[in-house]
Amino acid sequence: MMVVIILAAMAFAIFEPIQVLPRMRLAPGFALTDQSGEPFSSEVARGTVTLYTFATTGCDEQCETVSDTMRDVQRRVEAEVDMGSSEFALVTVALDPTDSEALAVAAAEAGADGQTWRWVGSDDEAAIRRTVGTGFQRFFETADDGSIRYDPSFVLVDGNGVVRGDYRYSTLANDGEKLSRHVAILAEEIRNATGATAVAYEAAHLFLCYP
Amino acid sequence: MTTPTADLPPAADQTPNTEPNRARRRSGRMRVLAVVAAVVVGIAFAFLAIRTVGPHLYAGTVLQGDTPAPALEGLVRADGSSVDLADYEGDVLMVFFGYANCPDVCPTTMATAAQAMDSLSAEDRDRTRLLMVSVDPSRDTAEYLETFTSFFHPNFSGATGPVEAIDSAASQYGIFYQLGEGEDYTVDHTASLMGIAPDGVLRIVWPPEVTAEQLAGDIAELLG
Incomplete structure (x- = not known):
């Protein structure tokens, strides 16, 4: 019997019949405000698969690139991914201290509808640094001319507040096809990992069956 | 035919x-x-x-990777000593962010954790501790927190500190909290319970609805 189990485990590891995204670390707890002036916190996002990105409200070239990718992911997920009973949201976190009016302008320019895709931020620079820098582990800096330098990046967080995807280099980050495919893998796990099937999904995590 | x-x-x-x-x-x-x-x-x-x-099916969400748990810098215990996660190496440390005047989820979570402690073997119980970090530092003194936490179990203790230190710790542990208004305010906060494994890695996050039996099973597994 032990031989059968070991062979089954090896077959599972080799053929990877189920793919999962790793449970990397906890996403930060935060309390920000969205483009409508409503509070947006990590608790509001709980229960929803959320793709985060980071940009400035005075949208620069980097910002346009990440917004293009956000629109691409939104379109692909709506068209191609079965989210089951869970929901999917996109969130752009403003890196510059700002208010809801500036967030609303930036959101409108990017095409964020305020429902599926929100822009969120704070006028408290310490809160932004705590959330984006320490929490999401993203580096950004303010240049002498006041502009903010950052690299395009994305973080995929599941409904339990766990980071499941971290995309931080420009060659990897702006890939809407890959991001939506990862959302689909996560959605499939959420839909199927219940009851006895949960064992198979835990085995997939155990054997690092990652895409 | x-x-x-x-x-x-x-x-x-x-x-x-x-x-x-x-x-x-x-x-x-x-x-x-x-x-x-x-x-x-x-x-x-x-x-x-x-x-x-086969693999143990944890009731909580298991985090992969080997990054050490975020330090709880700037927080102090009732005896005035700084919280140092190295003091808990070799043990399972449950970390909970709450407050002593909390009317519902905090005492419920503490009671569940205490019941889980009672379900563990004596050896595992000795190697399991809980630290409650206050999200209400203006009312929760370190001494009061100690009284509150040790009421549930002698292995439970409390920690508090300046707002900046609590904000930083809460954010890194995925905790949102927000103080209410009025004299008898309540505090909205994430009610997850975190488990730091004996190797110092933040390994598991339990939802508020976890049962004592599930908690005890997961702790025993973490202790190996």
């Missing part, structure tokens, strides 16, 4: 009821019973093997 039935063996109910034929039928039934019994025993054995050898 003839039918081929003449070449077929007689139907069972047409078999002559002789002693050899009765013995053959008994033998056939025994073989079927043996196969069924073997299948049932095989399934039971496989289930037992999977339960024994």
Whole structure:
């Protein structure tokens, strides 16, 4: 019997019949405000698969690139991914201290509808640094001319507040096809990992069956 | 036109009821019973093997990777000493962000954790501790927190500190909190319970609805 189990485990590891995204670390707890002036916190996002990105409200070239990718992911997920009973949201976190009016302008320019895709931020620079820098582990800096330098990046967080995807280099980050495919893998796990099937999904995590 | 039935063996109910034929039928039934019994025993054995050898199904969300748990910098215990996660190495440390005046989820979570402690073996219990970090530092003194936490279990203790230190710790542990208004305010906060493994890695996050039995099972597994 032990031989059968070991062979089954090896077959599972080799053929990877189920793919999962790793449970990397906890996403930060935060309390920000969205483009409508409503509070947006990590608790509001709980229960929803959320793709985060980071940009400035005075949208620069980097910002346009990440917004293009956000629109691409939104379109692909709506068209191609079965989210089951869970929901999917996109969130752009403003890196510059700002208010809801500036967030609303930036959101409108990017095409964020305020429902599926929100822009969120704070006028408290310490809160932004705590959330984006320490929490999401993203580096950004303010240049002498006041502009903010950052690299395009994305973080995929599941409904339990766990980071499941971290995309931080420009060659990897702006890939809407890959991001939506990862959302689909996560959605499939959420839909199927219940009851006895949960064992198979835990085995997939155990054997690092990652895409 | 003839039918081929003449070449077929007689139907069972047409078999002559002789002693050899009765013995053959008994033998056939025994073989079927043996196969069924073997299948049932095989399934039971496989289930037992999977339960024994297979992965433990944690009630909480298991985090992968080996990054050490975020330090709880700037927080102090009742005796005035700084919280240092190195003090808990080799043990399972449950971390909970709450406050002593909390009307519902905090005492419930503490009571659940205390029940889980009672379910553990004496050896595992000695290696399991809980630290409650206050999200209400203006009302929760370190001494008051100690009284509150040790009421539930002697292995439980409290920590508090400046707002900046609590904000930083809460954010890194995925905790949102927000103070209410008025004199008898309440505090909205994430009610997850975190588990730091003996190697110092933040390994598991339990939802507020975790049961004492599930918690004890996961802790025992973390202790190995």
